[in-house]
Amino acid sequence: MTLEVFDIESLDLEARGIARREGKVVFVEGALPGEKVLARVVKQKASFDTARMERILKPSSQRVEPPCPYFGVCGGCAMQHLEPSAQxxxxxxxxxxxxxxxxxxxxxxxxxxxxxxAFGYRYRARLSVRYVAKKGGALVGFRERRGSYVADIKECKVLPPHVSDMLLPLRELIGSLSRPDRFPQIEVAVGDRTTALLLRHMEALSPADIVLLREFGAHHNVTWWLQSKGPETVHPLDAADVDALAYTLPEFGLRMPYRPTDFTQVxxxxxxxxxxxxxxxxxxxxxxxxxxxxxxxxxxxxxxxxxxxxxxxxxxxxxxxxxxxxxxxxxxxxxxxxxxxxxxxxxxxxxxxxxxxxxxxxxxxxxxxxxxxxxxxxxxxxxxxxxxxxxxxxxxxxxxxxxxxxxxxxxxxxxxxxxxxxxxxxxxxxxxxxxxx
Missing domain, CATH: 3.40.50.150 (Vaccinia Virus protein VP39)
Incomplete structure (x- = not known):
């Protein structure tokens, strides 16, 4: 497809700019309202087209530089290039x-x-895990934007800093376990006193694996939870940690215990x-x-x-x-x-x-x-x-x-x-x- 000029009218919730060409809606990846961009149509459907932006001819005053170096690749965020109040x-x-x-x-x-x-707010997250030998070991993070692969990220701006700082150590931990290819995900739940990590494992953990999890937990103030099959198999690695996770509502004098699989606000x-x-x-x-x-x-x-x-x-x-x-x-x-x-x-x-x-x-x-x-x-x-x-x-x-x-x-x-x-x-x-x- 040839390059075309598009005037962006608005934005959809996937952060795609919306333009019109001969009455037909065109979704332009990466473009913001008020911008004039040069883009190439990459997909055509009966009711709309999708285009990929190649160059900004006139930028929006609300465009900002995304703080995250993985923005655009990682699927965790869609709007970091738009000023927060404009979002x-x-x-x-x-x-x-x-x-x-x-x-x-x-x-x-x-x-x-x-x-x-705007950042460091995400106290609940489901991190995908994938062991990729060609990349030197395990990847831990969100999936790529519009893809099924795990993004190769080393930090995350929307996770609390202490969780972001654990991404690389978690990669090392997964790689050191007996079956690093059998861990599809880790769910994160940050409480007032501890952070719970729920490890989904497709194979039984070895005694050596348990030792490594406990050492990691002690070093990072983490309580481990394990899930081998369905939700009914979820349990803490150490029974004493069953009530360790909670969030507080100081205005009302309340502390609310919960489990990593319970619904709580992110x-x-x-x-x-x-x-x-x-x-x-x-x-x-x-x-x-x-x-x-x-x-x-x-x-x-x-x-x-x-x-x-x-x-x-x-x-x-x-x-x-x-x-x-x-x-x-x-x-x-x-x-x-x-x-x-x-x-x-x-x-x-x-x-x-x-x-x-x-x-x-x-x-x-x-x-x-x-x-x-x-x-x-x-x-x-x-x-x-x-x-x-x-x-x-x-x-x-x-x-x-x-x-x-x-x-x-x-x-x-x-x-x-x-x-x-x-x-x-x-x-x-x-x-x-x-x-x-």
Whole structure:
């Protein structure tokens, strides 16, 4: 294909510049909005083309030099070449477009975005491992961008510095084990007192391997967890480490223990800010009865219990609700909290009525959203409805769908919505929305 000049209009969530040629969308790798670039079309489809940028003719004022030397090769980040506040603006536009086009709703007010650290924020990560003899041993890191190979990285700017500093020692460790080709991944979970590394191993570890893991753990303040097959095989290398991993919520005086496989937020700083913001937007009063739906480990439930009269946390995983109740007892909140295990993707209005009336409801679903919950809330009679709903989302599309249900079928008002930059330099959009009856 020949080189062509493209004027870039906007950006998609894979950080590809969007241009148009004779009415057809062209995604231009590496280009930013407002730029004029020279690019070559490399793939053509019926509805769009993909082009590779060769040269920038007119750069964007928001273009920055990526701090990471592996940017563009490693698939861990997509937007390091775009100034962080501009990344947030892109995500805000994605949220507003989704609400308008999918939900046919508009918030009365756009919330200021929630910002946090742009680097060193990623306290959860799944690192791929591959033993490559031609590269001199094991590779440990993220997969290459648009590829299945493990990127050959020696540091990572989005991981906490102490985890980044472990990448090369981990390569050496894997290479020294008895079967270095049988370790597909290492999951990282950074806690307040220790860092847990969950090693997936396809072959039994030898006694010598165990010695090496313990030596590495002692040197780097790491607690090792092992997984030989499915999730049910996950266990700590040393039983005494089973409760070592936890994160703190200082504003509420809480310490939340968890396992490396439990869902927790990647960005601890933003999580703390988000909890405070959500509770503030929910406007919880001391006499309120509150529901926390998709409650997980009680990330919102326990902070809510500090302020409300009572909180009911509901989650699909019994393991998580048991752990949440244990944390509630540990903090003396057991009389104000109750947890139930239920598939929230299959609920109806009668189930909701049977729970009794709630003054406030917080919803924090996975990417699939909370369609059944939204329909149940929308079907309540006006006197039965919670006065306020705060919906925390990791998918603008499903948030928009559920917002449309609450507004058009339930008569709720969408008071406000905004983005949370939980994952800087990536296309992931976290958001929050507030509804009033």
């Amino acid at each position: 947030v603006a892109v995500k805000q536009r994605v949220l507003e477009d989704a609400l308008g086009h999918i939900g046919k709703v508009q918030p009365a007010m756009v919330l200021p975005p929630l910002h946090g650290p 960005n601890h700083a933003i999580n703390r800010t988000l909890i405070s913001k959500a509770i503030g937007l929910l406007d919880v009063q001391p006499a309120d009865r509150v529901a926390d739906l998709f409650c997980g480990l009680g990330n919102f439930t326990l902070p809510l219990a500090v302020h409300a009269a009572s909180v009911v946390g509901i989650e699909g995983s019994g393991i998580l609700t048991e752990r949440a109740m244990e944390a509630a007892r540990r903090h003396g909140l057991q009389d104000k909290t109750r947890f139930a295990t239920l598939n929230l993707f299959e609920v109806d209005v009668q189930w909701l009525r049977d729970l009794g009336r709630f003054d406030r409801v917080l919803i924090d679903p996975p990417r699939e959203g909370a369609e059944s919950v939204a329909r149940a809330l929308a079907a309540l009679a006006p006197a039965e409805r919670p006065q306020r709903i705060v919906y925390v989302s990791c998918s603008p599309a499903t948030l928009a769908r559920d917002a449309g249900i609450l507004v058009h079928e339930g008569g709720y008002k969408l008071l406000s919505a905004g983005v949370i930059n939980m994952f800087p330099h990536t296309g992931h959009v976290e958001s929050i929305a507030v509804f009033d009856a």
